[in-house]
Amino acid sequence: MTLEEMFCDLYDKYGKDFNWYLLPLTQADGAFVVELNKEIGQGHFLSGKKIRAVAKCDSNDDVLYVVRSGIGRDIYYMFHLTYSAHNADGFPRYVEFTDLFAVKEFIERSYIEDCM
Template identity: 65%
Template sequence: MTIEEIFSDLYDKYDEDFNWYMIPLTQADGVFVTELKNEIGEDHFLYDKRIWAAAKCESNDDVLYVIDNGRNVDIYYIFHLTYSKHNPAGFPRYEELKDVYAVKAFIEQSIKTKQEFADL
């Protein structure tokens, strides 16, 4: 499956509760990559890697990034951007996800958690 197919499935299942949008390929190495590199700094293991922004959550500052691990296998990262250049240790927070199915599971769990919280 592709990210587009995963997002389509999640939208079909969760409708308005699915609040991610795909970033156009023409912008994949644009503002969100620049912001990420500003936040992680030169010492971060991803700083010198070729990174693409694939999607953005509309309800928070989570961005889905993709890198090629050098063996033609994509690795996904969801970073919670802080929009601050001088971050304390451990920020910005992120999750490393091994494939599109892990991305789907992560987003789906966050939707379910949000729904459960709303039901309280």
């Protein structure tokens, strides 16, 4: 399953009210990555890694990022951005996913719980 296929499945299932959208490839290293790097700071385990923003939730500040692991696999992180440069420990909150099936399950469950 690709990211595009995952979102197509969810759009088909939930229609125009589905609250996530894919980010264009031209924005993959744009404003959402800049914001994340500002929020996580130098000491974070993702600091200095090649991070790409791939999807955004319309109804909150959750952004899905992907990082290539050292073993050639993609690891997905969903960060809840705070838009603050001075975050307390534990912020911004995030969830780590090792595959797209886990990402899809999390997004779908969150959508059902929060929006339906």
